[in-house]
Amino acid sequence: MTLNRRRFLGTSAVAVTLGAPMLKAQATPRVVVVGGGAGGATAARQIAQDSEGAIDVTLIEPSRTYYTCFFSNLYIGGFRDMNSIAHDYATLAAEYGINVVHDWATGVDRDAKVVALAGGASVPYDRLILSPGIDFVEGSVPGWDLSAQTRMPHAYKAGTQTALLKAQVEAMPQGGTFVMVAPPNPYRCPPGPYERVSMVAHVLKATNPTAKIIIADPKPGFSKQALFEEGWQKHYSGMIERIGPDFGGENTSVNAADMSVGIDGEVIRADAVNVIPAQKAGLICAAAGLTDGDWAPVVPATMQSRMDENIHILGDATQQGDMPKSGFSANSQAKVAAMAIRGALTGSRVFPARFSNTCWSLIDTNDGVKVGATYEATEEKIAKVAGFVSDTGEAPELRAATYEESIGWYAGITADMFG
Amino acid sequence: MRRLVLAALLAWAPLPGARADQVAVPLGDAEAGAEIFRQCRACHHVGEGAQNRIGPHLNGLFGRPAAGLPDFDYSDSMERAGADGLVWDLEHLHAYIENPRSLVSQTRMVFPGIADATQRSDFLAFLRRYSDDPANIPEAAPTALAVEIVLPPEVLGLEGDAEYGAYLAAECLTCHQADGGNDGIPSITGWPDEDFVVAMHAYRQKLRPHPLMQMMAARLSDEEIAALAAYFGDL
Numbered sequence: 039m040t041l042n043r044r045r046f047l048g049t050s051a052v053a054v055t056l057g058a059p060m061l062k063a064q065a066t067p068r069v070v071v072v073g074g075g076a077g078g079a080t081a082a083r084q085i086a087q088d089s090e091g092a093i094d095v096t097l098i099e100p101s102r103t104y105y106t107c108f109f110s111n112l113y114i115g116g117f118r119d120m121n122s123i124a125h126d127y128a129t130l131a132a133e134y135g136i137n138v139v140h141d142w143a144t145g146v147d148r149d150a151k152v153v154a155l156a157g158g159a160s161v162p163y164d165r166l167i168l169s170p171g172i173d174f175v176e177g178s179v180p181g182w183d184l185s186a187q188t189r190m191p192h193a194y195k196a197g198t199q200t201a202l203l204k205a206q207v208e209a210m211p212q213g214g215t216f217v218m219v220a221p222p223n224p225y226r227c228p229p230g231p232y233e234r235v236s237m238v239a240h241v242l243k244a245t246n247p248t249a250k251i252i253i254a255d256p257k258p259g260f261s262k263q264a265l266f267e268e269g270w271q272k273h274y275s276g277m278i279e280r281i282g283p284d285f286g287g288e289n290t291s292v293n294a295a296d297m298s299v300g301i302d303g304e305v306i307r308a309d310a311v312n313v314i315p316a317q318k319a320g321l322i323c324a325a326a327g328l329t330d331g332d333w334a335p336v337v338p339a340t341m342q343s344r345m346d347e348n349i350h351i352l353g354d355a356t357q358q359g360d361m362p363k364s365g366f367s368a369n370s371q372a373k374v375a376a377m378a379i380r381g382a383l384t385g386s387r388v389f390p391a392r393f394s395n396t397c398w399s400l401i402d403t404n405d406g407v408k409v410g411a412t413y414e415a416t417e418e419k420i421a422k423v424a425g426f427v428s429d430t431g432e433a434p435e436l437r438a439a440t441y442e443e444s445i446g447w448y449a450g451i452t453a454d455m456f457g
Numbered sequence: 458m459r460r461l462v463l464a465a466l467l468a469w470a471p472l473p474g475a476r477a478d479q480v481a482v483p484l485g486d487a488e489a490g491a492e493i494f495r496q497c498r499a500c501h502h503v504g505e506g507a508q509n510r511i512g513p514h515l516n517g518l519f520g521r522p523a524a525g526l527p528d529f530d531y532s533d534s535m536e537r538a539g540a541d542g543l544v545w546d547l548e549h550l551h552a553y554i555e556n557p558r559s560l561v562s563q564t565r566m567v568f569p570g571i572a573d574a575t576q577r578s579d580f581l582a583f584l585r586r587y588s589d590d591p592a593n594i595p596e597a598a599p600t601a602l603a604v605e606i607v608l609p610p611e612v613l614g615l616e617g618d619a620e621y622g623a624y625l626a627a628e629c630l631t632c633h634q635a636d637g638g639n640d641g642i643p644s645i646t647g648w649p650d651e652d653f654v655v656a657m658h659a660y661r662q663k664l665r666p667h668p669l670m671q672m673m674a675a676r677l678s679d680e681e682i683a684a685l686a687a688y689f690g691d692l
């Protein structure tokens with residue numbers, strides 16, 4: 039790729055060019071990507087790399103630093119530092135010629151095919167990709183709203199929230215109580231809350247062994263349940279109690295002012311509370327009129343919105359069928375969308391869509407487990423066709439190798455996203 | 458019995474009308490299956506709030522061990538099957554529904570079975586709706602069957618098609634790094650084509666032990682393995 043105008047401009051000056059008349063605007067098709075996370079960064083990079091300048095790619099993302107939610111639990115457990123889960127967009131701008139615009143998308147004019155930005159600019163597109171992740175459903179945990187998030191963090195978007203939760207766990211008094219309010223289905227990263235409990239327990243076992251962990255859970259079961267419960271018994275015996283729906287776990291409210299949690303009428307005083315509310319597609323999806331209920335339905339073979347063929351939606355925000363909401367899934371969906379978009383805009387070859395996902399979780403030092411599956415497109419949905427999951431009772435060597443593998447995966451997927 | 462299960466496996470393979478952009482098909486026609494289920498309702502309930510009746514409720518059936526509900530009084534035969542490790546996956550449900558006594562000799566289920574494979578598929582597609590959703594519990598049972606991918610002729614040909622390989626490789630590059638870095642996950646760039654092909658076939662045949670790689674290789678055709686070898690060989 040030649041050193042082009044965009045490389046010279048870098049990330050900051052691009053906003054200026056947006057207002058100006060576009061050179062060659064007719065000739066070069068434009069793809070605009072909203073959200074520079076697992077789905078959006080992957081898609082932007084794939085399209086820029088494979089189209090070799092034949093497509094103009096703009097990435098709109100408010101943050102200059104993206105903290106991955108994946109491995110943010112390991113940060114809480116003390117296995118990673120915050121720097122190691124931080125990524126920026128410099129390489130995407132400099133080496134892939136992507137116009138990186140640090141701003142919020144506030145709306146989409148689908149007839150004019152223009153994205154409006156909070157800073158006032160509007161960005162025209164031939165194809166638009168939305169990968170905005172999740173937002174929270176208001177009122178899903180009575181007593182909690184975003185104003186309570188400093189006292190009772192969700193830590194379900196990584197960064198300051200994660201640091202806050204870690205600090206609160208570490209500040210708990212001896213013998214204190216940690217409560218997690220777990221989310222109802224569907225939500226990002228099905229094993230995420232339970233990996234988090236494992237990591238909190240890992241910290242408490244070392245520094246505060248008489249502390250207690252309570253999970254208020256509205257779901258009858260959860261991902262890798264047998265593996266987590268075996269691990270909790272083995273490493274953190276007696277520390278973790280899960281209150282499922284048969285014991286009122288779905289009837290939970292909180293009071294951030296006095297740090298209490300009500301579970302089926304019983305009030306518990308807590309020293310640290312992690313509220314993970316119910317979730318929905320990132321707000322821009324509803325603002326663009328692309329949601330049905332809480333999520334944005336898509337066509338499996340191309341990830342096009344069911345409501346607008348010029349818009350592709352990726353990752354957590356979508357309603358696509360069987361894939362769990364994970365970074366791996368978003369990355370996999372981004373590749374299918376990138377191929378479809380290049381095919382439509384430049385006539386490049388298009389192959390049948392294929393998807394995959396694997397989620398690793400860490401239960402304690404060198405005790406890693408995983409669950410994975412392959413998926414394919416049917417007309418109706420992305421459907422699971424095969425899968426595997428770690429076994430209970432595996433040898434410690436295998437569990438250590440699984441953890442090692444997750445470190446490799448992290449290096450791989452972040453290189454795949456950010457170049 | 459093994460032969461019978463195999464026969465059942467083959468019987469649900471017809472998969473008509475698969476399209477090029479559609480590489481999996483639903484387990485069956487769940488609406489048709491709902492009709493078939495009518496004859497079961499006297500003994501079995503399924504759906505929200507379903508309770509055990511003469512037979513156990515059928516919520517969460519896929520992936521449940523035989524005799525797996527703690528509060529239901531099963532036949533000794535069913536208890537034994539559960540203790541022997543029988544789990545209700547698609548394959549075993551097909552065999553059981555075809556002829557209950559083939560799998561559990563003294564089962565109390567008084568039902569002659571459904572001989573027609575399509576009807577069984579429809580029936581099981583209906584029941585599958587009431588078990589875990591893989592979107593929420595990724596390890597839950599599959600909800601579709603893979604179809605052999607039919608590719609246009611120019612894609613085929615064992616001389617690896619590097620362009621197709623580049624698309625397929627995107628899937629590998631979520632974990633294996635393009636620059637050959639290998640922390641925790643091995644590098645796969647710059648191998649001689651032959652070594653690459655042999656390794657992938659060994660995973661596909663489940664000779665190499667890694668379950669994730671077995672799963673990934675399982676859906677690669679010979680041509681696709683060749684395409685990947687060509688792509689990664691040049692990287």
Ligand SMILES: Cc1cc2nc3c(=O)[nH]c(=O)nc-3n(C[C@H](O)[C@H](O)[C@H](O)COP(=O)(O)OP(=O)(O)OC[C@H]3O[C@@H](n4cnc5c(N)ncnc54)[C@H](O)[C@@H]3O)c2cc1C
Nearest residue numbers: 073075076077107108143170171227353354364365366368
């Ligand atoms: C604790 C935890 C652990 C996890 N562990 C794993 C794991 O081990 N493996 C795994 O695969 N997944 C894991 N996940 C899930 C994973 O983080 C998400 O599924 C993934 O990030 C989804 O990608 P996405 O592109 O949909 O959204 P995101 O990665 O969240 O990216 C969305 C981006 O869009 C931006 N954005 C939102 N709205 C706008 C707007 N209006 N304008 C411009 N930009 C906008 C946001 O700033 C954000 O950067 C974990 C999640 C959590 C919370």
